[in-house]
Amino acid sequence: MKTHSLLCQAQQTSFNAQSLIFIKKPSPFSIPAFHISFTNPKSPFFKARSRGILLTACISHGTQGLTGGTGSGNVGNIASVSSLQKEEEEEEENQEEELQMEVNRQGLENESLWKQMKEIVVFTGPAVGLWLCGPLMSLIDTAVIGQGSSIELAALGPGTVWCDNMGYVFMFLSVATSNMVAISLAKQDKNEVQYQLSILLFIGLTCGFVMLFFTKFFGLSALSAFIGSKNLHIVPAANTYIQIRGLAWPAMLIGWVAQSASLGMKDSWGPLKALAVSSVINGIGDILLCRLLGYGIAGAAWATMVSQVVAGYMMIDSLNKKGYNAYALSVPSLSDLKTIFGIAAPVFVMMMSKVAFYALLVYFATSMGTLTLAAHQVMIQAFFMFAVWGEPLCQTAQSFLPEFFYGINRNLTKARMLLKSLAIIGTIFGLVLGIIGLSIPWFFPNIFTPDQKVIQEMHKILVQYFMALAVTPCILSLEGALLAGRDLTFASLSMTGCFSLSAVYLMLVRDRGYGLSVCWYALVGFQWARLALALQRLLSPKSILFSEDLSQYKLKELKTA
Structure with missing residues (x-):
């Protein structure tokens, strides 16, 4: 009878959904109140669980205890309001989850930024030497030859354009x-890495022999056309330089492939x-052949050529020690050539x-006379x-x-975090390099040449030198x-556009x-x-x-669900 009177009272009284939910007594299996402190009430798991218990209780009592028409209406109201309340709470949860994801992402970025910068420094520290050695060899050649002859110093300009810039x-x-190599290693496919190395080494060797024969048979004609009729007196010295260094083209290009493979392996x-080792050989060779034996520009070329051959061999040996066969060469298929192309x-x-x-800079500097060309040669080599100190960041x-x-x-x-770290390091490093790089030709120009007229020309372009170097x-x-x-298409088109605009500028102001x-x-x-x-x-x-950010797609899928 007591139960029957309670049911009748429930039929005669109208309750809204919210009040019915709160007067509902917890089930015998509800979690005691003193346990709530161990669960975060804001967590999605806790909210979903609590909401499920309350909604089940409402539906259960409405169907079991309310049998009249009013009871059915209350059940409909309860279901409707509960559905709206559920949608609102789910929307709030999504917003909280988005906010939490953003906070976690920012925290991860701040926490990992210094760690990434440390990893970059550990990798780029040794890598600096890789790009430093080539220009260092040319700079040593410039300093050694500049002490002996201004004509041979000027001849190094077109000579290094052919051997280094080419x-x-x-x-x-x-x-x-x-x-x-980096992508194949990311996929953890070592066999693919070996195959790619074999075809790339074959292509490097082939290109090296093509350049060797091209230098042998067409080097003199190309130099004469490049230097022009006003400075034909420097052609013999420049030709001697490129013919000797041209013997190292195959070893140099194979060494580049092996070096890039090691760097792709993060070594x-x-x-x-x-x-x-090659830099030491080049330095000793320059001093011995140029200063002591008096071979001049030819001695510098021999020293550089031998050092490049030794470097190529050691690069190959380094790959072999990593478990790859760098002596295995494979002729690439059409599919391979298409991928590489x-x-x-x-x-x-x-x-x-x-x-x-x-x-083009050397070409316009050549037309301004021997002394101007010598000054440009010193500054461009510096x-x-x-x-090249910035090249490790690129790598x-x-x-x-x-x-x-x-x-x-x-x-x-x-x-994005890694690129942010690289940009920060690049900006700071650029300013440091600009200051140091500016101080050497400013305060110590005699390292390169004792000719005061050449030094005067060098000092006229110090500001431009700093502005170009600091952002590199x-x-x-x-x-x-x-x-x-x-994103290779954009990279190539942007570089071509920069070159075209610069060429137009040089042609417009060259005779003023x-x-x-101007250069x-x-x-x-x-x-x-x-x-x-x-x-x-x-x-x-x-x-x-940004365009393929899977985390954004996953977030949208969660919202849709």
């Missing part, structure tokens, strides 16, 4: 090797040891534009010497970012990210009597344009850093 034409081998110590063609255009720009991007773009551990948030590391880190993400500063203002514009274009591209929503 090497950038084959930089596609380095980029393709590093990119393909910078093996290549550093090889280039350190897809990477190499845009990189080739990119590097050709860069090489053409620096060659520029290359310090600019770091190419070695580490593919793992976050394509690998098993794909994570675009970490990719940051440029290289951003362009490395573009290469790692295989501004001297060597160096063109270099400043070239560098800053590259920085602006790369930065704009990477910050674009279409960038690989």
Whole structure:
């Protein structure tokens, strides 16, 4: 009877959903109140569980105790209000989850930023020496030869354009090797790495012999056309230099492939040891052949050639010690060539534009006379010497970012964090390099030449020299990210555009009597344009850093569910 009276009373009284929920007594299996403190009431798990208990209680009592028409209406009201309440709470949960994800992401970025910067420094520290050795050899040649003859010093300008800058034409081998090896390792496929090495080494060897024969049979004609009729007196010295150094083309290109493979494996110590030995050989050879035996520019060329052959052999040996057979060469199939061409063609255009720009600077400097050309040779070699300190940042991007773009551990948030670290390091490093690089030709120009007229020409372009050098590391880190993400079409088109605008500028102002500063203002514009274009591209929503963010897609799927 007591139970019957309670049921009748429930039929006569109208309750809203909220009041019914709160007067519902907890079931015998409810968690005691003193246990609540051990569970976060804001957590999604706790909310979902609590909401399920209350809703079940309402429906249960409405169906079991309310049998009349009023009871049925109350059940409908309860279900409707509970459904709305459930939707509101789910929306609040989604907002809280989004906020928590954002907080966690920011916390991860702040926590990992210094850790990533430390890893970058550990990798780039030895890698600095890799790019430092080449320009260091040329700078040693410049300093040694400059002490003896201004004509031979001037001849080094077109000579190094042919031997060093022309090497950038084959930089596609380095980029393709590093990119393909890093991606294959991210997929944990060692057999694919071995096969890629064998075909890339074959291509490098083939290109090396092509350049050797081209230098042998067409080097003199190309130099004569490049130098022009006004400075034919420096052609014999320049030709001697390129013919001797041309013997090292096969070893040099094979060494580049092996070096890039090691860097793609995140090993910078093996290549550093090889280039350190080659630099010592080059330095000793320059002193012995040029200063003591008096062979001049020919002695410098022999020293550099021998050092490059030794470096190539040691690079190959370094790969063999990692468990790969670097002596195994494979002829690439059409499919392999198509894959490599897809990477190499845009990189080739990119590097050709860069090489053409620096060659154009030498060409215009050549037309200004021997002393001006000698000053340009000293400053451009000093520029290359310090600019390559930023190359490890480019290589770091190419070695580490593919793992976050394509690998098993794909994570675009970490990719953005890594690029942020690279940009910060590049900015700071650029300012330091600019200051140090400026001080040497300013305070110690006699290291390169005792000719006061050449030194005067050097001092006229110190400001432009600093402006171009200071932004170089940051440029290289951003362009490395573009290469790692295989945004190659944009990279090649932007470099071509920068070259074209600079060439137009040089042709418009070359005859206005501004001297060597014209060439160096063109270099400043070239560098800053590259920085602006790369930065704009990477910050674009279409960038690989943002356009394929799987975490955003997963979040949308959760919202839909």
